[in-house]
Amino acid sequence: MIKKAAIYARVSTDDQADKGYSLPSQLDSCRQYIEQLGYSIVAEFKEDNSGAVPVIDRPQGRRLAEMVKFREVDAVVVHQVDRLSRDIVDLLASVRNWLRAGVEVYALDVGKIESELDIVLVIKGWQGSDERKKIRERSMRGKRAKARTGRVIGSRAPYGYDHVRDENGKIVNFEPLEEEAxxxxxxxxxxxxGDESGQRxxxxxxxxxxxxxxxxxxGETNPGYHRTRGKxxxxxxxxxxIIERETYAGIWRFGVRIGPTRNQRPKDEWIEVNVPxxxxxxxxxxxxxxxxxxxVFSRRNKKYNYLLSGLIRCVCGRAMSGEFFSDHQYYTCSWRNNHHIHLEERVCKARSVRADAIDADVWESILDLFGDLExxxxxxxxxxQEELAALDPKLEELNAVQAMIAQTEVDAVEIGQALKRAAGLVAxxxxxxxxxxxxxxxALCRRLETLQTELNVTQLTDDTIQDLIEFAQDVFVGIENADFHTKRRNLEMLKVRVEVNNGIFKIDSLAGQISGxxxxxxKAIRYSDDSGGGGVTNSR
Structure with a gap:
C-alpha cells in the first residue's frame, strides 16, 4: 500500500525577503522529495505565520496536527526543520508526538527524523531558535539607538503627518500635512x-x-487599515x-509596547522623540x-443594572448594549451606537428589547434547567469533557515536555560522568x-511552567460544577428570588449566551440550549428613530 504524505510549508515576511523561502519553492522541493520516497501527497498546508507561534496555534498547523492525530497521513514532510517551528521546545514536542503516533517525519535538510532528540535535529532547532532571538535583539537594539538620536522609527505616520526622509530614503521625523492637521x-x-456656539x-x-x-x-488616508464602513x-x-495621542502635542514615543505581547514597558524605558x-x-x-x-462621570451615571450585559447579542452578530429611554431599560443592537443614522445605510433593523422582559425570560429558563438536578x-x-477535549493538544505537549525533561536529566548525568573521565578534544x-x-x-522547564498555567485556567472545574448543583438545590428550597449579583454569577458560571431575533430568544449554556x-x-411610550432608539419590540 502506498503511504500518504502531507506537506507543511511556512513563510513569514522576513523569511521570504532574506532567504527566498517562498511557498511555491518549498512545495516544489517537498513534492520532488515525496516522489523519490514513492509516497502519494494527500494534503498540502501553506501558512504565512511566525515560527515563534506554536504549531497547534497556527490555523494550518492545527489542521495538520489533527490529520496526524487521526492517522489520516503516514508521513509529514517539511522543507527545513525551522519551517516547522523556530521554538525548540515546540519543535521537539511536535516531532515527539507525531513519531509516537506512528507518523514518519522528514525535513529536506536533515532527512528522516528517527527521534526528537536526534542530535542533528536538536542543533538545527537551536540554530532556528537562536537566529530568531538574535534577529529580534539586533533589530530592537538598532531601533532604540536610532530613537535615542532623535529619529522617528518606521511604521505608519499618524493621521495629520507624513514622513520626513533623509538622502537615503530613511525615515527621520514627521512633517504636518496641512489639510489633515x-x-x-x-x-x-x-x-x-466648543463649536461655533461655544458648546463642547x-x-x-x-x-x-x-x-x-x-x-x-x-483609515482612508493611510493605506493598510482594514475598513468595514463607507467613506x-x-x-x-x-x-x-486622536485626542489621547501625545504625538499631536509634539512628543512621539518609541518602545512603549513589548513585541507581539503588546504589554507596556516601564515608563523609564520609553524613548521620547520631539516632532512638530x-x-x-x-x-x-x-x-x-x-x-x-x-x-468618571460615565461610571457615576450608570444608574441601572443590566443582567445580560456582555451576554446578549443581536441576530446580526453584534453585541446588544443596555440603554434607558421611554421610561424603561432596553437592550439595543450596538450598530446604532457605532454608526450615524441618516448618513449610513442601516444594515441591522432589529428592534430594541425590553430588559425587564428578556432578563426575566432568561433567568426563569435557567431555573427550569435547575429543576432536574440529575x-x-x-x-x-x-x-x-468538551472543555478538556479542547485542551488535548496542550495536554499532549505537556506530557511530551515532561518526558523530555526526564530524558534531559538522564543525559545530563551521563555527560557529567563521562566528562570526569575525558580529556582533550573529547572533553x-x-x-x-x-x-x-x-x-x-x-527551555523545557519554562515551557512546562507556561503549559501548567494555561491548563489551570479551565473554567468548568469540579468545584464550579458543585457550586452550581448546590445553587440549584438551594433554588428549590426557598431562594427563587436571588439577588442581581447571585443571578449574574451563575449566568457567568454557566457561560450563558443569549441571541435575540424578532421577538424570539435563544439561550446557549453549559447546561443546555433553550429557546422561546x-x-x-x-406598551411603552413610542419614539422615532431620529431620537436614537431602535424601536420597541415589547408592546401589546
Whole structure:
C-alpha cells in the first residue's frame, strides 16, 4: 500500500525577503522529495505565520496536527526543520508526538527524523531558535539607538503627518500635512473649547459632525487599515485615539509596547522623540483632563443594572448594549451606537428589547434547567469533557515536555560522568553537549511552567460544577428570588449566551440550549428613530 504524505510549508515576511523561502519553492522541493520516497501527497498546508507561534496555534498547523492525530497521513514532510517551528521546545514536542503516533517525519535538510532528540535535529532547532532571538535583539537594539538620536522609527505616520526622509530614503521625523492637521486641530477645538456656539462636543458628536462633512478618515488616508464602513464615516473611538495621542502635542514615543505581547514597558524605558506639534501643550493637557472627567462621570451615571450585559447579542452578530429611554431599560443592537443614522445605510433593523422582559425570560429558563438536578449535572459533565477535549493538544505537549525533561536529566548525568573521565578534544566535545543540554533543560522547564498555567485556567472545574448543583438545590428550597449579583454569577458560571431575533430568544449554556418567545409587556411610550432608539419590540 502506498503511504500518504502531507506537506507543511511556512513563510513569514522576513523569511521570504532574506532567504527566498517562498511557498511555491518549498512545495516544489517537498513534492520532488515525496516522489523519490514513492509516497502519494494527500494534503498540502501553506501558512504565512511566525515560527515563534506554536504549531497547534497556527490555523494550518492545527489542521495538520489533527490529520496526524487521526492517522489520516503516514508521513509529514517539511522543507527545513525551522519551517516547522523556530521554538525548540515546540519543535521537539511536535516531532515527539507525531513519531509516537506512528507518523514518519522528514525535513529536506536533515532527512528522516528517527527521534526528537536526534542530535542533528536538536542543533538545527537551536540554530532556528537562536537566529530568531538574535534577529529580534539586533533589530530592537538598532531601533532604540536610532530613537535615542532623535529619529522617528518606521511604521505608519499618524493621521495629520507624513514622513520626513533623509538622502537615503530613511525615515527621520514627521512633517504636518496641512489639510489633515486642520482636522486634528478642529477635533481638539470642538472637544476642549466648543463649536461655533461655544458648546463642547463629545467624541460621538465630533465623529458625526466629521461624517456629515464627508472628511476622509485616517483609515482612508493611510493605506493598510482594514475598513468595514463607507467613506467618510468616522467612529467615536477614532476621535478619542486622536485626542489621547501625545504625538499631536509634539512628543512621539518609541518602545512603549513589548513585541507581539503588546504589554507596556516601564515608563523609564520609553524613548521620547520631539516632532512638530499640531496643538499646543496646554490644549492637549486640557483634553486629557476632560477625557478623564468624562470617564468618571460615565461610571457615576450608570444608574441601572443590566443582567445580560456582555451576554446578549443581536441576530446580526453584534453585541446588544443596555440603554434607558421611554421610561424603561432596553437592550439595543450596538450598530446604532457605532454608526450615524441618516448618513449610513442601516444594515441591522432589529428592534430594541425590553430588559425587564428578556432578563426575566432568561433567568426563569435557567431555573427550569435547575429543576432536574440529575440532568443538569449530566449536561455540566458533558460540557466539562468538551472543555478538556479542547485542551488535548496542550495536554499532549505537556506530557511530551515532561518526558523530555526526564530524558534531559538522564543525559545530563551521563555527560557529567563521562566528562570526569575525558580529556582533550573529547572533553571539549562533551562540554559543548553539556551546554546544549543545559539550554534545552531551561527551555523545557519554562515551557512546562507556561503549559501548567494555561491548563489551570479551565473554567468548568469540579468545584464550579458543585457550586452550581448546590445553587440549584438551594433554588428549590426557598431562594427563587436571588439577588442581581447571585443571578449574574451563575449566568457567568454557566457561560450563558443569549441571541435575540424578532421577538424570539435563544439561550446557549453549559447546561443546555433553550429557546422561546420574549414575553409581552405593557406598551411603552413610542419614539422615532431620529431620537436614537431602535424601536420597541415589547408592546401589546
Amino acid at each position: 486642520k482636522i486634528v486641530q478642529l477635533i481638539y477645538r470642538w472637544y476642549v473649547y 462636543l463629545a467624541a460621538g458628536r465630533i465623529a458625526k459632525r466629521l461624517s456629515e462633512m464627508h472628511i476622509s478618515t485616517p 467618510g464615516m468616522w467612529h467615536a473611538y477614532t476621535v478619542l485615539s 506639534a499640531l496643538v499646543d501643550r496646554e490644549t492637549w493637557e486640557l483634553a486629557q483632563e476632560l477625557k478623564g472627567q468624562n470617564k 440532568k443538569l449535572e449530566k449536561q455540566l459533565r458533558i460540557a466539562q 571539549k566535545s562533551l562540554e559543548q553537549n553539556m551546554n546544549e543540554v543545559n539550554q534545552r533543560y531551561d 418567545e420574549i414575553r409581552k409587556l405593557p
